[in-house]
Amino acid sequence: xxxxxxxxxxxxxxxxxxxxxxxxxxxxxxxxxxxxxxxxxxxxxxxxxxxxxxxxxxxxxxxxxxxxxxxxxxxxxxxxxxxxxxxxxxxxxxxxxxxxxxxxxxxxxx
Amino acid sequence: xxxxxxxxxxxxxxxxxxxxxxxxxxxxxxxxxxxxxxxxxxxxxxxxxxxxxxxxxxxxxxxxxxxxxxxxxxxxxxxxxxxxxxxxxxxxxxxxxxxxxxxxxxxxxxxxxxxxxxxxxxxxxxxxxxxxxxxxxxxxxxxxxxxxxxxxxxxxxxxxxxxxxxxxxxxxxxxxxxxxxxxxxxxxxxxxxxxxxxxxxxxxxxxxxxxxxxxxxxxxxxxxxxxxxxxxxxxxxxxxxxxxxxxxxxxxxxxxxxxxxxxxxxxxxxxxxxxxxxxxxxxxxxxxxxxxxxxxxxxxxxxxxxxxxxxxxxxxxxxxxxxxxxxxxxxxxxxxxxxxxxxxxxxxxxxxxxxxxxxxxxxxxxxxxxxxxxxxxxxxxxxxxxxxxxxxxxxxxxxxxxxxxxxxxxxxxxxxxxxxxxxxxxxxxxxxxxxxxxxxxxxxxxxxxxxxxxxx
Numbered sequence: 001x002x003x004x005x006x007x008x009x010x011x012x013x014x015x016x017x018x019x020x021x022x023x024x025x026x027x028x029x030x031x032x033x034x035x036x037x038x039x040x041x042x043x044x045x046x047x048x049x050x051x052x053x054x055x056x057x058x059x060x061x062x063x064x065x066x067x068x069x070x071x072x073x074x075x076x077x078x079x080x081x082x083x084x085x086x087x088x089x090x091x092x093x094x095x096x097x098x099x100x101x102x103x104x105x106x107x108x109x110x
Numbered sequence: 111x112x113x114x115x116x117x118x119x120x121x122x123x124x125x126x127x128x129x130x131x132x133x134x135x136x137x138x139x140x141x142x143x144x145x146x147x148x149x150x151x152x153x154x155x156x157x158x159x160x161x162x163x164x165x166x167x168x169x170x171x172x173x174x175x176x177x178x179x180x181x182x183x184x185x186x187x188x189x190x191x192x193x194x195x196x197x198x199x200x201x202x203x204x205x206x207x208x209x210x211x212x213x214x215x216x217x218x219x220x221x222x223x224x225x226x227x228x229x230x231x232x233x234x235x236x237x238x239x240x241x242x243x244x245x246x247x248x249x250x251x252x253x254x255x256x257x258x259x260x261x262x263x264x265x266x267x268x269x270x271x272x273x274x275x276x277x278x279x280x281x282x283x284x285x286x287x288x289x290x291x292x293x294x295x296x297x298x299x300x301x302x303x304x305x306x307x308x309x310x311x312x313x314x315x316x317x318x319x320x321x322x323x324x325x326x327x328x329x330x331x332x333x334x335x336x337x338x339x340x341x342x343x344x345x346x347x348x349x350x351x352x353x354x355x356x357x358x359x360x361x362x363x364x365x366x367x368x369x370x371x372x373x374x375x376x377x378x379x380x381x382x383x384x385x386x387x388x389x390x391x392x393x394x395x396x397x398x399x400x401x402x403x404x405x406x407x408x409x410x411x412x413x414x415x416x417x418x419x420x421x422x423x424x425x426x427x428x429x430x431x432x433x434x435x436x437x438x439x440x441x442x443x444x445x446x447x448x449x450x451x452x453x454x455x456x457x458x459x460x461x462x463x464x465x466x467x468x469x470x471x472x473x474x475x476x477x478x479x480x481x482x483x484x485x486x487x488x489x490x491x492x493x494x495x496x497x498x499x500x501x502x503x504x505x506x507x508x509x510x511x512x513x514x515x516x517x518x519x520x521x522x523x524x525x526x527x528x529x530x531x532x533x534x535x536x537x538x539x540x541x542x543x544x545x546x547x548x549x550x551x552x553x554x555x556x557x558x559x560x561x562x563x564x565x566x
Contacts, residue, residue, distance in 0.1 A: 014362075020369045022155050022544040023253050028365045056477060063251065068371045070384070071362045077369045079252035081475070085158035086543040087419060087494045088464045092158055096473050103479070 005105035011036060017098035020077055022084035024063060025094040027101055029074040037072040043106050051076055054100040076101075118340050119307050120145045121300050121317070125333045126324035128152040128177050128194060129169030136334040136349040141184055143336055146307075148181060149299035151322045152209075153196020155544070156367075159416035161200040163265050163542025168199030171212065178209070179216050185287055186222050193276060193289045193299035195322075200414070201293025202266050203232040209290045210564075217566045224287035227279040228562045231268045231292030233413065235261050237558075238550070246551040250412060251369070253547045260545045264415030267546050268293035271411065272377030273314075274555035276302030283563055292559070293414065295376045296322035304339045312403035315381045317344040319374060320363055320398075327363040328353040343399035345391060354394035361388045377412070378555060379405040408551045411558070415546030420461075420494045422538040423501040425509040427527035429487040433519050434526050438467065438487065441526075445511045452507055461495035461504060489527070498537050505535045 009015055014030035029046075031037040040046065046067075052059045057078050064077035085092055122145035125132035129152065152168065160166050167174070178194075185192045198205025206228050213226060238261050241247050247256050261267065271294045279289050280302065291299065297318025304314035317337045325332035325348040334349035346355050364383055365371045372384040382402040389397040429435055446463050453461075468488035471478035491508050495501040513527045552558060 018367050019156055020367055021251065021547065022159070023251050023547055024369055026365075026367065026369060030362055030365070054477070054479075061252070064370050066371075070386070071365060071371055072358070073362060073365055073371065075365055075371050081477070083544050084155070085160070087422065087462055087541050088492065090466060090473055090475055093156055097477070099474070100477065100479050 001109045003107035004110045006108035007102065008040075008104050008106055009102040011040065011106060011108060012102070015098050015102040017094050017096065019080070019084055019094045023080055025078050025080050025097060026064070027076040027078075027098055029101065031072045034069070034072055037067070037069070039108075040106055041067045045104060045106050046074055050104065051078070054104075116308075118338055119304050119309060121303060121321060121337045121339070122148050123150055123300070123321040123324055123335050123337070124148065124181070125150060125177070126322065126326050127154070127168070129173040131173070131177060132324070132333040133350065134180060137180065137184070140334050140336050140349045141188060145190060145336065147191045147193060147299075147303045148184060149193045149195075149303065149318075149321065150181065151195045151294075151296045151299070153199055153201050153293060153296060155414065157199070159542040159544045161198070162202065162268070162414060162416035162544075163418050164540060165202070165204050165265070167205055167208070171208065174209065175212050175216065178212055179220075182213065182216055182220075182222060182288070185224065189287070191280070191287055191289065193291070193302065195291040195294035195296065195299050197290050197292060201231050201268050201291065203230045203292060204266075206230055206290055206292045213288065213290070214566055222566070224566050225283060225285060226564050226566050227283045227286045227289045229271065229275045229279055229289065229291045230560050230562070231271055231294070233267050233269045233558060235264075235267065238267060238413065241550055247413070247548050250547050250549050256546065256548050260417070261415070263417040264546050265417060267413055267415035269411040269413050269550065269558055270295045270377055271298060271559045272555050273298045273302035273305050275559040275561065277306045278556050279561050280306055282561070286563070297376070300337065309339050309341070312381065312401040313339055313344050313398075315376065315403055316383065316386070316398060316401035317346065319381065320346055320360065323363070323366070325350065325353055326366070327360050328355050329359045343397050345395050345397045347392075347395040355396040357388035357390050357396055360396040360398065361386070378409045379403050408553075409555055410549040410551050411555075413546050413548045413550050415544070416542045417545045418540045419543040420496060420541055421498040421501045422492060422494045422541045423498065423505040424490055424492050424536050424538060425505055425529075425534055426531060426536070427489050427509070427512075427529050429489055429527060430485070431522050431526070432485070433521070434517065435483055435485075435487055437517050438470065438483065441515050441517050442512070445508060445515050448511055449504060449508045453504055456495070456500065456504075461493065461500065463504065463508060464492040464494075466490040466492060494541055498539070502535045502537055509534060
């Protein structure tokens with residue numbers, strides 16, 4: 001079957017970002033099925049290096065990165081770019097920081 | 111209170127956040143199932159540091175009165191205890207007392223009488239300083255080590271209590287009907303009820319962890335939820351018949367707002383959910399087993415504090431001219447440099463000017479992958495300074511300079527900005543900043559959390 005680059009937002013059930021406390025931001029990608037989860041994992045697109053690039057965080061500073069089968073989800077936790085709610089805040093709840101992640105392209109059956 | 115059998119304890123949680131309101135009909139359906147307690151959390155750091163920093167609450171006093179009256183009415187009808195955690199959002203002593211006041215006021219108006227326990231969670235700064243010196247405080251996650259000056263700078267420092275202070279209040283209180291907890295780990299009230307009744311702490315914490323968010327674990331997400339804790343498992347079911355818990359929705363719930371999906375650190379230990387089993391026992395109910403709790407030795411609690419960090423003013427303006435928008439970075443750099451030069455008598459380190467450019471990168475800042483700005487911009491200039499007057503003055507100078515800034519190719523010579531509001535410069539009051547977010551080792555899980563008992 002031909003594979004075409006498909007944005008993650010068209011594949012996953014949930015792609016979201018949120019504070020995990022005032023000093024961390026956490027990103028969840030939840031898949032509809034185990035098959036989708038495994039196919040995305042196998043594609044090898046979602047890596048620590050990709051996260052490092054998208055969120056300008058050195059890979060050694062990534063707090064959590066993993067594919068978790070029990071919940072068919074990828075979880076990524078990063079230090080917050082600034083402490084939540086201080087001067088210069090742009091996203092108090094860090095609820096809109098998922099977009100670079102949902103736009104990544106996965107080779108996917110057309 | 112209905113006696114807890116050896117086999118099952120039932121907990122009703124009407125909502126994930128006290129003060130947001132919840133459907134009364136579903137709450138009453140929950141009461142009909144004869145719960146042994148009602149638990150509800152009121153706490154969150156999520157809406158910002160101003161609660162700890164300035165003594166603000168998450169919801170209005172009126173919103174709390176409305177929700178608490180429903181809870182007290184249920185208490186009076188059923189005589190089961192009502193346990194509230196993290197009063198007011200930050201769980202400071204100030205807000206525990208606000209809740210005490212609300213409860214007393216409602217009881218007087220309705221002619222109700224009951225026994226109230228209030229648990230306080232403010233931690234004495236001198237105690238924190240001593241513990242810091244003794245090497246018993248460390249950062250929690252990507253947080254700088256605690257500087258003793260930050261302890262002084264914090265308006266108030268609270269600690270998240272575990273289940274033990276709630277258990278103590280229930281034991282000592284001899285028939286305590288209502289507990290208002292200061293800052294608490296969100297699952298503590300539910301865990302306290304179950305642990306006190308002799309159930310497995312791991313299951314108790316896990317069920318509490320799910321229920322503290324109300325029916326957020328359901329599809330679609332909701333408010334009222336019922337938990338049934340038994341010897342070797344628990345079951346969870348939303349009360350709204352239009353919602354259902356599924357194995358996927360319950361398992362995935364612990365992803366939400368958490369650092370790790372399976373390892374959840376709290377007061378006194380870490381909940382390990384990596385070996386859990388989730389079973390669909392009915393269309394709308396899920397059974398969970400296999401939760402593990404790894405006790406921490408020594409016991410630690412999380413400290414939270416925030417300080418004030420100067421005064422802020424902003425202006426909000428639109429820009430629509432494509433010639434202006436195409437040069438916005440250069441124009442803005444010049445305007446802000448000019449503003450700083452104009453206020454040369456104010457030390458530069460005492461104020462900040464931060465542009466927010468919506469339509470360009472207002473939400474993501476430097477992380478924004480899209481580099482082409484939209485056809486119109488919302489420009490917000492944030493100024494933080496030592497006083498409100500200085501912040502507003504700097505903000506005003508930046509606004510008028512940007513309004514009239516010349517730039518190459520300018521043909522709209524009357525003004526660069528479309529201003530929607532007066533005042534053109536908006537004073538925002540004091541800004542706050544989280545400055546304490548650390549783990550402190552403690553010898554006893556109860557001594558830092560004094561309890562006050564009273565007959566209402």
